[in-house]
Amino acid sequence: MRGLAYQKRMLILTIVDALLIGSSVFIAYQLRFEMDIPLVYWNTVPKAVIIAVLCSYLLLYQFKIYKRLWRYASVGELYSIVKAITFGTVLFILLNEIIFYYSIPRSIYLISWMGCIISIGGSRFIWRMKKDKYTAPNKRKSGRNRALIIGAGDAGILITKELKHSFSQDIYPVGFIDDDLNKRNFQVNGLPVLGGRESIVENVKKHEVSTIIIALPSAPRSEIKQIIEICKQVPCTLKTLPSVYDLVSGKTVIQPMRDIDVEDLLGRDPVKIDLKGIAHYISDKVVLVTGAGGSIGSELCRQIAMFNPMKLILLGHGENSIYLIENELRNKYTELSVESVIANIQDQQRIDEVFDLLRPNVVFHAAAHKHVPLMEANPIEAVKNNIFGTKNVVYAADKYRVERFVMISSDKAVNPTSVMGVTKRVAEMIIQSISRESNTLFSVVRFGNVLGSRGSVIPLFKRQISGGGPVTVTHPEMIRYFMTIPEAVQLVIQAGAFAKDRGLFVLDMGEPVKIDTLARDLIRLSGFEPDKEIQVVYTGVRPGEKLYEELFTTRESLNATNHNRIFSARPELIAKKEIEMYLDKLKSKALHNHEDICLVLQEIVPTFRRNIEKSQQNSVDILNKKCMEYSVK
Missing domain, CATH: 3.40.50.720 (NAD(P)-binding Rossmann-like Domain)
Structure with a gap:
């Protein structure tokens, strides 16, 4: 079935491109002679169209234009089209000047080259714009979960593309937060940069945000911790991108996002080790x-x-x-x-x-x-x-x-x-x-x-939160490293x-951490409010435990x-x-x-x-x- 679908798609694109290239050559003649083509050139028009179609199609195929997913088209795809049409036009010129000797004005080559780029490139991006126009409003209507993206860089753009076009995600991004002053009041991937980290709380309330996504995979953990501290002030679920180290080391699978974990709260940068030693x-x-x-x-x-x-x-x-x-x-x-x-x-x-x-x-x-x-x-x-x-x-x-x-x-x-x-x-x-x-x-x-060892307190807290609570803490002053x-x-x-x-x-x-603070932070980062939506219950110090280790x-x-x-x-x-x-x-x-x-x-x-x-x-x-x-x- 997939083979038939591919062949059908190839056939449709080939026919459309042939019509667009032929039309570009014909329009080039019309423009060159101000809509009045002399009779002496009328006989060369069909021949020029045929040669241009064959040459351009050959190069489009060579540059694998028909194997690209235009739903995700970007500048790279447009650049490939420009290269293919340019080399196709050069081949068109060489064949005519060396072999056929048809009487084709040289301005036809330039005008038809421009026409092919505009028409073929435009057709791909019109299709993509149509998909965007179809997907985005539906996502806005169906997605009750509005998201704020922290970081308007490459990672943030990747996340917005995924969220805007994926029906499987019930999240729709409403804007970016970025500390770069040069990005303020501009749009990135169709979304506004609303301000720096100091405006997180204000924008969460203004745009009714329920999810915050930290798209800063290369940022130091100390910086992530500072951002998380700000995000604790709002009742939002926090998510983040896995770091490059986590992906390379195999600690996490490649996925768009993961939930904020208690490890992010520690704010410590990765350990540097002496590999040689x-x-x-x-x-x-x-x-x-x-x-x-x-x-x-x-x-x-x-x-x-x-x-x-x-x-x-x-x-x-x-x-x-x-x-x-x-x-x-x-x-x-x-x-x-x-x-x-x-x-x-x-x-x-x-x-x-x-x-x-x-x-x-x-x-x-x-x-x-x-x-x-x-x-x-x-x-x-x-x-x-x-x-x-x-x-x-x-x-x-x-x-x-x-x-x-x-x-x-x-x-x-x-x-x-x-x-x-x-x-x-x-x-x-x-x-x-x-x-x-x-x-x-x-x-x-x-x-x-x-963190995360068998029987440790963190997995217990997570299970209790996912079960709706209560979260059990032995003593409000219990402190651990x-x-x-x-x-x-x-x-x-x-x-x-x-x-x-x-x-x-x-x-x-x-720094030592209060277990009570840790429990409450986990509840907040899961999108709940401690003691209101999830109760925190103190059960008393267990046998053999200290308050301070x-x-x-x-x-x-x-x-x-x-x-x-x-x-x-x-x-x-x-x-x-x-x-x-x-x-x-x-x-x-x-x-x-x-x-x-x-x-x-x-x-x-x-x-x-x-x-x-x-x-x-x-x-x-x-x-x-x-x-x-x-x-x-």
Whole structure:
């Protein structure tokens, strides 16, 4: 059917173009002789028409004019028509002057050339104008969703074309917002430039806008954040174009728009990494990732794969998640050697076998139980996995002479108030105790919450908003540090290049964010009004949670590294024999008794559940001060 439609279209266009070209030549004769063609030239008119039609059609076909979609015609299509007609006219002249010798006045060539361009080009654009005239009013009438486009550049024009001509989109653009003074009071793609960002609120009310589309894919995230802050003042749904980096990296499919996400609220520019330094310790190496099926572990695998390791080992306990990341990597990196290992890090013998058989050079340890309330209810499982599982992996790395070992830790390990936090702190202590006497370069990377990880608050808020609410927040003063998963993983891999310091690395998480503010911003960006259309309900602080998280203790001095987003901290050292004594006690006395386990953990980590608020506020103040100092430098 499509072949028949194409042939029919070709036949119609060919006939129309032949008539237009022939008419142009005939009109050229009429104009040349002021509507009174001498008899001597009448005999050459049919011949000139035939030659001109054949020559012009040949060049139109050669320049693929008949394969263009004229609904989307622009200056490029008009330029192609001009070239085709010009070369066709040149061929017409050469054939007549060299072969046929017909008596054709030379002015006929010029006049017919102009006529062909006007008639053929005009016919295409008349058809397009007709489609525009047909589509736009219908869109205005049917589209109840009026949109304001921020950015009158190429991206904004692309969006307006799509929205104006697509019946599948129930959105119609009413105008542009652009800070460029040279565009003010002008029209772009038929829409007015209404003003700069300072006029967003005014124009939303004036034009009854319900959707704002940010068409600034190349703008810094800090600028996007400023625009979003203004847009929060109006009850509009926000959408944006994906960045070029997101498209190239495969993080999003090519689509006109996506909803504004909470990541846009952070306003941080992409992480800059030292590719050469990272490639030095990953390329052509056997790299093992524990917890490879998790949110952090799977992203580690994606980014490590880009640095051409000799082999990438995916170790995890859940077969489904490992299966998914393995398939993703095999499809995207066809030449990458990937090996999946289903194993529990709590099984010492199995972990020893894996290290003995596969001999990894670099290990990223991301396997852990991380849900705070769940671990409060299941402390034994937290200890078995986060402490003894880590011990198994760490000791195997030391035994089989792994070159570098990087453990993913948490801000909840600082002055812990939860079982999950204290088990991560003990895991840090295990690494710090062995690093002084091992040939392996051990390091710990500590950071806060990541956006979009499994069980994190952001997906929960989104589900609650899509369900009509209410949105549940534990406490109005609850504050957390946030970072995107790719951002955190890039910094983790970068920190691995600094592992020669055998230390503790703390990632700059930016400014802490109130969970209550985050929830309300998400509601607004979804087009609703908090506490009116979507209710915000406070449920109370859950077991083990703090109001304020910390990234380092007051005893851990913070120092700059070669990367402005990574800081090194001096860990509190503990002897290997001492930590092993504590672990033996933990295994013998606490692993079968829920009541005793916290007492032993408190003995290992004296700050567990003690003096939290004061040390916590001091730590937050110091981190903010340090981050500000180094960002200025």
